[in-house]
Amino acid sequence: MVGRGNKPTALAATPGLAPQPTVTFSDDNSKVTAVLPTGESVEVLLYGATVISWKDDQGDEKLWLSEGAKLDGSKAVRGGIPLVFPVFGTAPDHAQTGKLPQHGFARTSRWEFLGKSTSESAEGKEAADLSVKLDFGLSTGSVDEKTKELWAYAFNLIYSVTLNRTSLTTALVVTNDDDKPFECQVLLHTYFKIKDITAVEVTGLEGASYIDKVDNASVKTESSANLTITGETDRVYTPTGGPQAPVTIKENGKTRYSVVRDNLNDVVVWNPWIEKAKSMGDFAPKEGYKNMICVEAGSVRGWQTLEPGDAFEGAQTITLG
Numbered sequence: 001m002v003g004r005g006n007k008p009t010a011l012a013a014t015p016g017l018a019p020q021p022t023v024t025f026s027d028d029n030s031k032v033t034a035v036l037p038t039g040e041s042v043e044v045l046l047y048g049a050t051v052i053s054w055k056d057d058q059g060d061e062k063l064w065l066s067e068g069a070k071l072d073g074s075k076a077v078r079g080g081i082p083l084v085f086p087v088f089g090t091a092p093d094h095a096q097t098g099k100l101p102q103h104g105f106a107r108t109s110r111w112e113f114l115g116k117s118t119s120e121s122a123e124g125k126e127a128a129d130l131s132v133k134l135d136f137g138l139s140t141g142s143v144d145e146k147t148k149e150l151w152a153y154a155f156n157l158i159y160s161v162t163l164n165r166t167s168l169t170t171a172l173v174v175t176n177d178d179d180k181p182f183e184c185q186v187l188l189h190t191y192f193k194i195k196d197i198t199a200v201e202v203t204g205l206e207g208a209s210y211i212d213k214v215d216n217a218s219v220k221t222e223s224s225a226n227l228t229i230t231g232e233t234d235r236v237y238t239p240t241g242g243p244q245a246p247v248t249i250k251e252n253g254k255t256r257y258s259v260v261r262d263n264l265n266d267v268v269v270w271n272p273w274i275e276k277a278k279s280m281g282d283f284a285p286k287e288g289y290k291n292m293i294c295v296e297a298g299s300v301r302g303w304q305t306l307e308p309g310d311a312f313e314g315a316q317t318i319t320l321g
């Protein structure tokens with residue numbers, strides 16, 4: 001692992017060897033960017049370890065980022081992949097996390113860049129086979145005092161973002177460093193960029209039980225094999241096929257994104273639609289709800305209990321269609 005720490009650095013190609021991914025820091029040390037020799041790229045803000053951009057080799061952006069998103073650390077980022085931990089939404093009746101703000105503190109804490117690693121496929125050192133993994137860390141010692149008052153547990157988070165030519169994997173490991181158990185929820189809140197929400201279908205949810213957050217949290221069963229979005233949608237699904245069965249986002253009948261989960265049983269589908277988009281100060285343009293859909297892999301319907309020393313790992317791999 002190289003590139004440890006937060007100093008500006010550029011780790012580029014080595015003469016005589018196959019071109020390597022380039023990892024750079026922004027001038028103000030707020031962001032890490034990795035670019036594969038074939039042109040694919042990912043950008044991660046240290047604030048929240050929020051992935052704010054993922055582009056293919058043509059430079060086409062895959063994640064929706066609000067034009068009104070705050071990227072200066074003053075507010076959770078509206079777009080990209082905010083990281084939700086240790087509570088999904090708010091849980092006023094949950095003793096341990098009841099005081100925390102919506103979606104917890106991981107998305108509003110400054111993370112440390114731990115380093116990068118690269119790997120090649122078994123076939124050899126062709127640039128086409130390269131991937132780059134960026135690791136980020138957040139632990140008790142690095143969160144602010146206010147957070148420690150609201151959630152008094154010793155913990156360690158490692159978040160890994162792996163860029164391949166046609167996929168992005170984001171993986172979170174939560175470790176309980178305390179001498180008492182704690183309960184937590186985890187969610188990878190991905191905002192997918194799409195061209196037209198009216199042409200979108202989400203598959204892989206048929207038969208799944210879901211909590212409909214726009215209908216008094218009533219519990220329903222998804223009857224559609226191809227879910228379309230026609231109004232405000234905020235649902236917490238538990239797909240029947242388990243994490244490895246893909247949930248796909250299709251546009252005009254073609255698969256754009258396919259999400260496979262590891263150890264994350266739930267999938268939130270969210271689109272604010274017209275009125276809710278208008279009510280969010282950082283959601284811009286207001287018509288932007290037509291160009292995004294959140295399909296969020298998580299463990300949020302219950303709680304993960306971590307005993308002292310135990311770890312929980314959850315991940316998603318998003319593959320381009």
Ligand SMILES: O=P(O)(O)OC[C@H]1O[C@@H](O)[C@H](O)[C@@H](O)[C@@H]1O
Pocket residue numbers: 076089102103189213234235268270296
């Ligand atoms: O505005 P926030 O805190 O980023 O949350 C956005 C949405 O996130 C989703 O995960 C929730 O299900 C929604 O209820 C919520 O509105």
